[in-house]
Amino acid sequence: MTTRPRRVGLLGAGYILQAHAKALRALPGQVELAAVCDVSRGRAAAAAAAFGIPGVFTSVDEMLAAGLDAVHVLLPPQLHVDVARRLLDAGVHVFVEKPMGLDAAACNALAAQAESRGLMLGVNHNFLFLPAYERLRAQVKDGTIGRLDHVSLRWLYPLGLIQFGPYNNWMLRAESNLLFELGPHLLAFLHDLVGPLDDLQASASLPIELPGAQRVWRHWSVIGRRGTTGVSLELSVQPGQPDRSLRVRGYAASAELDFERDLLLTAEARSNSALFDSLGQARRGSAAWRGQAWSNFRRQFAATLRKGPQANVFLESISRSVAAFYRGIEEGRLDERLGGRFGAEVIGSCERIAAACGASAQPRPAPAAPVPAQPAKVLVVGGTGFIGKRLVRALLAAGHGVRVLSRSRAGAQYELEGLPVEVAEGALDDPAAVSRALQGIEVVYHLAKAIGQRWQDYVEGDQKPTRVLAEAALAAGVKRFIYTGTIDSYDAASADKVIGGGTPLDPAIGSRNLYARSKAACEALLLDLHRSRGLPLVIFRPAVVIGEGCPPAHWGVGMFHSDTRVQYWGSGEHKLPLVLVDDVADALVLGLDKPGIEGQAFLLTDAPLLTAREYVAEVSRLTGTRLRATPVPVWKFFLLDVVKETVKNAIRHPNRKRPSHHDWACRQLAARFDNSHSRQALGWQPAGTREALVERGIAASVRHYLR
Numbered sequence: 001m002t003t004r005p006r007r008v009g010l011l012g013a014g015y016i017l018q019a020h021a022k023a024l025r026a027l028p029g030q031v032e033l034a035a036v037c038d039v040s041r042g043r044a045a046a047a048a049a050a051f052g053i054p055g056v057f058t059s060v061d062e063m064l065a066a067g068l069d070a071v072h073v074l075l076p077p078q079l080h081v082d083v084a085r086r087l088l089d090a091g092v093h094v095f096v097e098k099p100m101g102l103d104a105a106a107c108n109a110l111a112a113q114a115e116s117r118g119l120m121l122g123v124n125h126n127f128l129f130l131p132a133y134e135r136l137r138a139q140v141k142d143g144t145i146g147r148l149d150h151v152s153l154r155w156l157y158p159l160g161l162i163q164f165g166p167y168n169n170w171m172l173r174a175e176s177n178l179l180f181e182l183g184p185h186l187l188a189f190l191h192d193l194v195g196p197l198d199d200l201q202a203s204a205s206l207p208i209e210l211p212g213a214q215r216v217w218r219h220w221s222v223i224g225r226r227g228t229t230g231v232s233l234e235l236s237v238q239p240g241q242p243d244r245s246l247r248v249r250g251y252a253a254s255a256e257l258d259f260e261r262d263l264l265l266t267a268e269a270r271s272n273s274a275l276f277d278s279l280g281q282a283r284r285g286s287a288a289w290r291g292q293a294w295s296n297f298r299r300q301f302a303a304t305l306r307k308g309p310q311a312n313v314f315l316e317s318i319s320r321s322v323a324a325f326y327r328g329i330e331e332g333r334l335d336e337r338l339g340g341r342f343g344a345e346v347i348g349s350c351e352r353i354a355a356a357c358g359a360s361a362q363p364r365p366a367p368a369a370p371v372p373a374q375p376a377k378v379l380v381v382g383g384t385g386f387i388g389k390r391l392v393r394a395l396l397a398a399g400h401g402v403r404v405l406s407r408s409r410a411g412a413q414y415e416l417e418g419l420p421v422e423v424a425e426g427a428l429d430d431p432a433a434v435s436r437a438l439q440g441i442e443v444v445y446h447l448a449k450a451i452g453q454r455w456q457d458y459v460e461g462d463q464k465p466t467r468v469l470a471e472a473a474l475a476a477g478v479k480r481f482i483y484t485g486t487i488d489s490y491d492a493a494s495a496d497k498v499i500g501g502g503t504p505l506d507p508a509i510g511s512r513n514l515y516a517r518s519k520a521a522c523e524a525l526l527l528d529l530h531r532s533r534g535l536p537l538v539i540f541r542p543a544v545v546i547g548e549g550c551p552p553a554h555w556g557v558g559m560f561h562s563d564t565r566v567q568y569w570g571s572g573e574h575k576l577p578l579v580l581v582d583d584v585a586d587a588l589v590l591g592l593d594k595p596g597i598e599g600q601a602f603l604l605t606d607a608p609l610l611t612a613r614e615y616v617a618e619v620s621r622l623t624g625t626r627l628r629a630t631p632v633p634v635w636k637f638f639l640l641d642v643v644k645e646t647v648k649n650a651i652r653h654p655n656r657k658r659p660s661h662h663d664w665a666c667r668q669l670a671a672r673f674d675n676s677h678s679r680q681a682l683g684w685q686p687a688g689t690r691e692a693l694v695e696r697g698i699a700a701s702v703r704h705y706l707r
Helices: 017-025 041-051 060-064 077-089 104-117 131-141 160-164 177-193 274-305 313-331 340-357 386-397 409-415 431-437 455-476 514-533 581-590 612-623 634-650 661-666 676-682 690-705
Strands: 006-011 031-037 055-057 070-073 093-097 121-124 148-156 199-210 214-226 229-236 243-250 254-258 263-267 378-381 402-406 422-425 443-446 480-484 537-542 544-546 558-562 565-569 578-580 601-604 628-632
Touching: 006 017, 006 060, 017 031, 017 041, 017 313, 031 041, 031 060, 041 055, 055 060, 060 077, 070 077, 077 093, 077 104, 077 177, 093 313, 104 121, 104 340, 121 313, 121 340, 131 177, 131 243, 131 254, 131 263, 148 177, 177 214, 177 229, 177 243, 177 340, 199 340, 214 340, 263 274, 274 313, 378 386, 386 402, 386 581, 402 409, 402 431, 409 422, 422 431, 431 455, 443 455, 455 480, 455 514, 480 514, 514 537, 537 581, 544 581, 544 690, 565 612, 578 581, 578 690, 581 601, 581 676, 601 676, 612 628, 612 690, 628 634, 634 661
Parallel strands: 006 031, 006 070, 031 055, 070 093, 093 121, 148 229, 378 402, 378 443, 402 422, 443 480, 480 537, 537 601, 544 578, 565 628
Antiparallel strands: 148 243, 199 214, 214 229, 243 254, 254 263, 558 565
16 A cells, blocks of 8 residues: 555646546545646646646646656547657556547557556546446346347437537547547447447448538447347437437346436336336336436535535546546556556447448648738637627628637637638737737727636636737727627616616626626726727627527527526516627627727617517427427526525535626616617618528527537
């Protein structure tokens, strides 16, 4: 047994880091989170601050110099094998996120390297450690299910990347990548229960062409055999009801695992009466589902109170997988589900399926941007977003040279494929990068926004970068600085109120949601710079923006729990301030050189033409699916928020806040919004008809989402 905690490093500060960090913090005395490494020092520093990690590095060699015992590899899959090889050479244990790699031979070589050096190489196929799966696994091994006749595996789960990007994500870069990313979840179950297939047939269908000339296959089907056991596998990333499940049929019983919810139902005949067996099966099944659901709820709720990692199925499964890895290090033998040889077998099956489907493993090169026709005079920050992409196109159509500031040049080239724009690479909070991007620029559009769970997230990700950009714009002597706020910053709770461009923002903005507060704070600091230092500021406040590229399940309409279930903010009977995304882009272009509008704010909404109920009815008609919609009084949303925040405050959760009835009431957008100032001052002409909002707004979003 080790006499001190093992020092652990996290390599890669993407979204999966949070799950691994929480899992490691749940092993006090066994491990010490000592280092985090990422090519972006900012991302690494943010992760270190969130989890109290002392070491922040931007290179593997620097991190290894900190004296580590183990490293978790959380990088994009194409980097896994090479970096794991370096880590094993340095003498540290390695825990790799699935997929282990993209080549089975290289993965087997990596496993052999670990074995030769006496080091542990683990691969995280985390769903294999779910409590419900472990019960199924035990039933298969002890004969409860009996000899297996058939195994059916399903991953039917929408992938938002296809509809909304970012399109430079690794998963979309080659035809086989989606299989290598998602397939191991299912194939790990298969290999653990029956082993690799003796033979298989596979097909990939429903292709879609995405920006960057990328082809993605949205349906994958596999049938095969292992000995006398038949196997079927279905993978779909189309929008629809999620179904992530595993079903086995054996000689003695059948079992169905819902690994989306960590539920297992085992069924076996117990009566020779068709009448009573049917009744008994239904009663036992209902009791089993109900008992497990309550048990899962109690366990996960208790973990939430402890601030532990087991607040949902995904985090719990990773936590158990990580714990098994470190238990294996102590015992000198890894659980076979974690081993490198097992991981290589899974990758081998991915290769066989991809080959059977004719899916190419060669990534397509990033698209080359056309040469701009003229020097850029306009800088767009947030130019790869929903509104930003429309604005860039509208500016180009109006004859303006455009530059886009983006964290990733390649990412921007994918999002703006075929558009002759300059791309300046850099972070918005980096003064040097911003100053370089502003060279030769006369007009700045600031459309970027932050996403976060705490006020500090918005201070760091929204307000500070806005100040950096504004200060640099002043230094560069730009002629106009255009900022997009939001109507969410208004007090729109009362149907008696009329809101126009000159209406002040909510006087009680301090009680509002973080996004509305932060947008208002950005406006305030920009207006201060306008008054005190002459920043040539113009503010636009878009309303509920709809059109191609936005999800039909729009939260400006109601609280969508899924694509087909929505709760209206209140009755859903008042007219909503909807506006087409193309009309918003047109208004922003008009603001570029309209004289005498500095210091003013412009409301961007169309005439009040559709209620939330009418919006939902149109989505139902266009999708051919009945959306289940429920009116919910504001006080009910508020009461539920009170209960939730009471618990979070009791445990001093880092994301706790004070519930606000006023904020929930404002979500109704009950006030009447008057766009007359924007139309008169700018000469702006939004669509103005119900038919246009339906066809160019709702129908366009549905077609894009379900293409």
